[in-house]
Structures are given as structure tokens and as C-alpha cells.
Amino acid sequence: MTIQDTSAPDLGTTGGAAVARPMATVDERNRAWNLKSFMDSLIVELDRAQDVLAVKGLTRPVTYTVKDVDVDLRCFPMYDGRQVRFMTAQPGQEGSSGLRFSLGSISAGTIRDSAPPPPEADDIRIDTLEDLGEEAKEALASVGVRNGRDLKRIADRGVDLRTATGDKSPDYSDLAALITKATRKRLTPRVETAQLSVDDKRLVLHVDGQNLAVLTAQGYPYALLDGQPREVRTAERERLTLDATGFRPRSGPSRLSVALDPFTVITMELTR
Amino acid sequence: MAWDSPLTALEQVVTACADLEQVHADAADDALRLDRVVVGMPLELQTRTTDSGEVTLETSPPRQALPTSVMPALHRIRLVVEVDR
Secondary structure, eight states: OOEEEEEEOOOOOOOOOOOOOOOOOOTTOOOBBBBBHHHHHHHHHHHHHHHHHHHHHHTSSOOOOEEEEEEEEEEEEEEEOOOOEEEEEEOOOOOOOEEEEEOOOOHHHHHHSOOOOOOTTTBGGGGGGSSSOHHHHHHHHTOOOOBHHHHHHHHHTOOOOHHHHTOOOOOOHHHHHHHHHHHHSOOOEEEEEEEEEEEEEEEEEEEESSSOOSSOTOOOSEEETTTTOOOOEEEOEEEEEEEOOOOOOOOSOOOEEEETTTTTTEEEEEHH | OOOOOOOEEEEHHHHHHOOOGGGGGGGGTTOOOOOOEEEEEEEEEEEEEEETEEEEEEEEOOOOOOOOOOOOOOOEEEEEEEOOO
């Protein structure tokens, strides 16, 4: 893609006929756009055209496909100090710049080799974190960190994130905590049953449900049964198994509190 | 796109340029055939940006040939159309 800083657009006028100076018309619906939105729309339109051509090709001996597309757009770039946006040139407007998009064919294999993997359903996107400021989100996006996986990839390579973003981003541990919190919001824990059992000759308490242990954090889960710390023997998404040695059900309810991770504590009363 | 817009979706312009089947409609089996077509043309194009930032493209081939006091902003599009092998 190239931007040419040129003067008036080529209006295709020829000859020496006197032409009145154009008066610009202002369309209120013509608003500034960013490059990604425009590219998304352009690619969607071209994909639709390819789909239509593919369908037509089903019944034809020879079919054609669009291999390359160049679009020269007349527009006015604007920079607000944070990002560049563009306003499409309107009839009669002069002094627009040329923005050229060159789209070439690319195979699925090349995409797999060169593009980052697409976000998965359980990925937490940085731009959806409620507790992170817009400036930090933009700074992270500018260095290619858009979701939790990107963050982990950068962390594994030992990149100093604060330096890379000009001190606009929190450090890894703070970001990881925000992502953990957002993950937990999506995966609300639910307890369905709690029952005593014997496992390996020891009394244990099984707590069954959904989304119980979904995050790994040192020191978690942590359980208190009637105020006494209890060892968590196994912690899985659908079952927690607590050591219940010496526990005797009382006539009244017993109180079980489990901190599943730094952001989630479940408390329940156990009755016979 | 507005129901009364004189412009059309870019998809339709591209499809029209790349739909070359009719060229072969009456050709014999051993006739030469088009292998590659490059279409370059000016294009009227309007962008509509929604409040959420999404952009829609409305396009049309140039609708006027004579210069007038207000000329449309003419963008350009170039399509390389090839046989789908």
C-alpha cells in the first residue's frame, strides 16, 4: 500500500473548454475511517465477488477468478496525534492524496505460515479488558499484542513490554492478572453437589460442579472447612477433592469456603 | 447501503468485470481463449462509516462523461482476471 502526496485528483477532463471552478459538496455521511475498517470492507466485498464467481463456475467449462486488485483511492489523511484516519474525497474537492491498495492472491498455506493464528473462542482480547485504559490498549496493539496468547508469546521471548510501549502498558504480571480476571468473568463457577467419600482409606470431600478449577495460580485453590484449612488433593474443572480427615458431619450446617483463584471465592453450607 | 443510492456494492462491479464466460459461449473447442484480462477503470466510490467504525463501500463506474462545475472524485480500480485453474 502506498500513499502519494499529490495535488488535485485526475478528473479525466480534457480539452480547453472553460470549466467553472468546482464547488465542493459536503456529504454529512462521509466520515473518517481507519485503514483496518476500510481493508476489512474491501476484502469482504472481494470475497463475495469470488464466491459468486465460484458458484457460476460450477456449471461452466472455463471460469475466471480475480487474481490481483489495485485500488487507487483519493482521500485526505488526518492525524490526531494518536492514529491516522482518512476521509474519502468528495465531488469537487481538490488536494486529495492518492492511497493505493494492492491486493494479491495468497494461498491458504502461505496464510498459515505467515499470519498469526486466528483468535480462539476462549482467547481474551486485550481491547475488551475493562480495567485497562485506552492508551494502554492502543500501545499494546501497536506492538502486536491483541490477546492473551500474544502476551504470552511476547513474555516467553523476554521482551520488556513497558519499554516497548513507552511506559504506557502495565507490566506482565498486572496484565496477566487482568486477563485472569476477565477469563473468570466468562467462566462462572457453579457447584452442584458436595459429598463425603473414602479415597485411598482417607475421608475426602468431593465438590462437583462446573468451571471450578479453570486457572492455575500458585497457592490456589485454597479451602477452609469450618474454619480449618484443608488440603486440596485434586482440582479439576468439574471436581475438587478436599482432604476431610477427621471431619464429622454435625447436626447443623458446616461451612466450606474455597478460593478457586485470586478472583474467585465460593462459599457454601453443607448439611446432612 | 441506502435503498435509493445510485451506487452499488463493489462486489457487483468486480463480479461484472470478472464474469467472462459469455466470451466463450460460441467458441469451438480448439479456439483460442482468453487467459488473462486486466481491467483498469475510474470508479466513483463513497465510504459510509457507522458509529461503530465499520465501513461500507458504495461504487459505480463513472456516470458522467462531460465536465461539469462539480465533478465526482474519481478513484481507480485495476483488476487482473485469470482463468481459474
